[in-house]
Amino acid sequence: MIENVVIIGAGNLATQLALTLFEKGIQVKQIYSRKIESATELAGKVNAKFTNDLSQLVSEADLYVIAVTDSAIQEVLENLRLKDDLLIVHTAGSVSMNIMEGFTTNYGVFYPLQTFSKGKKIDFSTIPICIEANHPSNFMKLEKLGAKLSTSVNQINSDERKTLHLAAVFVNNFANHLYAIGADILNDKKLDFDLLKPLIKETAEKIESLHPIDAQTGPAKRNDQSIINAQLKMLQDKPEFQKIYSFATESIFRLQQKHDHDLL
Amino acid sequence: MIENVVIIGAGNLATQLALTLFEKGIQVKQIYSRKIESATELAGKVNAKFTNDLSQLVSEADLYVIAVTDSAIQEVLENLRLKDDLLIVHTAGSVSMNIMEGFTTNYGVFYPLQTFSKGKKIDFSTIPICIEANHPSNFMKLEKLGAKLSTSVNQINSDERKTLHLAAVFVNNFANHLYAIGADILNDKKLDFDLLKPLIKETAEKIESLHPIDAQTGPAKRNDQSIINAQLKMLQDKPEFQKIYSFATESIFRLQQKHDHDLL
Numbered sequence: 001m002i003e004n005v006v007i008i009g010a011g012n013l014a015t016q017l018a019l020t021l022f023e024k025g026i027q028v029k030q031i032y033s034r035k036i037e038s039a040t041e042l043a044g045k046v047n048a049k050f051t052n053d054l055s056q057l058v059s060e061a062d063l064y065v066i067a068v069t070d071s072a073i074q075e076v077l078e079n080l081r082l083k084d085d086l087l088i089v090h091t092a093g094s095v096s097m098n099i100m101e102g103f104t105t106n107y108g109v110f111y112p113l114q115t116f117s118k119g120k121k122i123d124f125s126t127i128p129i130c131i132e133a134n135h136p137s138n139f140m141k142l143e144k145l146g147a148k149l150s151t152s153v154n155q156i157n158s159d160e161r162k163t164l165h166l167a168a169v170f171v172n173n174f175a176n177h178l179y180a181i182g183a184d185i186l187n188d189k190k191l192d193f194d195l196l197k198p199l200i201k202e203t204a205e206k207i208e209s210l211h212p213i214d215a216q217t218g219p220a221k222r223n224d225q226s227i228i229n230a231q232l233k234m235l236q237d238k239p240e241f242q243k244i245y246s247f248a249t250e251s252i253f254r255l256q257q258k259h260d261h262d263l264l
Numbered sequence: 265m266i267e268n269v270v271i272i273g274a275g276n277l278a279t280q281l282a283l284t285l286f287e288k289g290i291q292v293k294q295i296y297s298r299k300i301e302s303a304t305e306l307a308g309k310v311n312a313k314f315t316n317d318l319s320q321l322v323s324e325a326d327l328y329v330i331a332v333t334d335s336a337i338q339e340v341l342e343n344l345r346l347k348d349d350l351l352i353v354h355t356a357g358s359v360s361m362n363i364m365e366g367f368t369t370n371y372g373v374f375y376p377l378q379t380f381s382k383g384k385k386i387d388f389s390t391i392p393i394c395i396e397a398n399h400p401s402n403f404m405k406l407e408k409l410g411a412k413l414s415t416s417v418n419q420i421n422s423d424e425r426k427t428l429h430l431a432a433v434f435v436n437n438f439a440n441h442l443y444a445i446g447a448d449i450l451n452d453k454k455l456d457f458d459l460l461k462p463l464i465k466e467t468a469e470k471i472e473s474l475h476p477i478d479a480q481t482g483p484a485k486r487n488d489q490s491i492i493n494a495q496l497k498m499l500q501d502k503p504e505f506q507k508i509y510s511f512a513t514e515s516i517f518r519l520q521q522k523h524d525h526d527l528l
Contacts, residue, residue, distance in 0.1 A: 130459075195428060
């Protein structure tokens with residue numbers, strides 16, 4: 001059973017995960033960060049030791065969680081100086097589990113499918129936790145740990161996880177960018193972004209009761225060329241937003257047609 | 265004071281508006297729809313008369329609300345047979361108030377900035393209601409009516425309303441389309457769309473505490489070409505999604521740069 005962990009990283013995900021594990025009674029033994037200030041700050045919140053030197057990690061934790069940016073995982077692995085049978089996981093959507101092969105005999109992935117900020121405390125209880133492991137006994141340990149944090153623990157292999165991460169980029173990164181575009185458009189005309197907030201929230205809440213295909217509304221769905229052309233013209237000084245408008249409009253129309261065709 | 269209304273239309277917005285007005289004690293005198301079944305159904309819910317003939321509208325209501333699709337507003341106006349001083353509003357984001365000039369001497373716009381579905385009851389209390397009128401006395405009447413429904417009543421002219429509607433297309437229509445793309449990507453790999461729902465909701469809720477520019481995360485923001493290229497490759501059978509991915513990625517990167525530059 002996993003009773004204590006070392007967290008490698010002190011970014012958004014590492015912070016939220018450390019805080020939640022600590023709350024749930026899992027001991028956080030140590031926080032590592034390249035920046036000693038970040039390690040110290042997070043360690044202080046979860047009563048842990050801290051270091052900025054990977055060779056100084058405590059040597060007997062039940063689990064080592066690599067929660068760093070995807071492109072830094074390989075470098076972390078290469079600089080670990082741990083026994084070769086300790087359980088290590090990473091938390092990345094788009095990195096295969098096999099990246100850990102050769103560094104330890106016990107490894108897996110612990111991927112919480114959510115967006116994390118340092119400044120906004122996250123409730124883990126409904127976050128889908130996507131777990132993969134190189135051995136059933138490791139899987140069971142990770143599954144039990146996941147179940148302490150969330151009601152949604154899922155066995156997801158590396159290919160599936162990459163698909164989830166791709167979809168997440170659309171519904172999170174790109175959706176958030178649309179909010180930023182909305183804010184930018186209003187800002188240019190001195191209109192308050194608060195006016196859009198109820199719409200943004202309702203759009204997201206609608207998916208609980210309607211599939212997004214059925215929830216689609218607006219000029220693109222209706223193929224209302226008069227409004228589409230007027231709105232493209234309003235964007236003439238913003239060629240990037242105009243491109244996104246064109247392609248999204250075309251894509252909405254085609255996806256609706258495909259859907260209507262599938263129903264025939 | 266507006267104590268009773270006629271609703272012209274029985275679509276998503278007309279339905280939610282009629283239900284809410286009825287709840288708030290405003291009499292709904294009559295529902296018009298081209299389809300008599302739609303008029304009858306909605307009228308039954310709000311204790312109103314119904315008709316599918318514009319020449320048969322009741323002649324003495326305090327307010328006539330044209331809540332039909334944008335492109336049908338003109339036709340409705342041309343077929344009204346009302347006294348020329350009755351108060352008429354439309355509810356459209358992208359249609360100027362002046363479309364009503366010549367049809368009556370008292371007119372305005374009553375635009376609730378929200379997405380409506382027939383099947384999902386909407387709480388109007390926080391919806392920004394955007395009001396414009398051809399005369400201060402009409403504005404005051406509409407403002408009072410708005411205040412019965414919502415705490416957010418705003419004076420918004422036709423140009424501003426078009427800007428709001430354009431921004432709404434991004435944060436609602438296009439964001440919802442991204443959800444549909446996410447669902448489509450998961451569906452192809454037999455993964456459950458439910459896995460994305462907590463992420464979608466958190467992405468939308470985040471704007472309450474963080475400006476979207478500051479909430480942005482992901483490979484585009486980090487300019488992580490290795491993941492960007494891998495994800496573009498995963499979309500090779502979906503050229504439209506690939507295009508949206510490319511342009512959104514480029515646009516995120518540029519908007520972040522612009523923002524970082526503005527902060528210098």
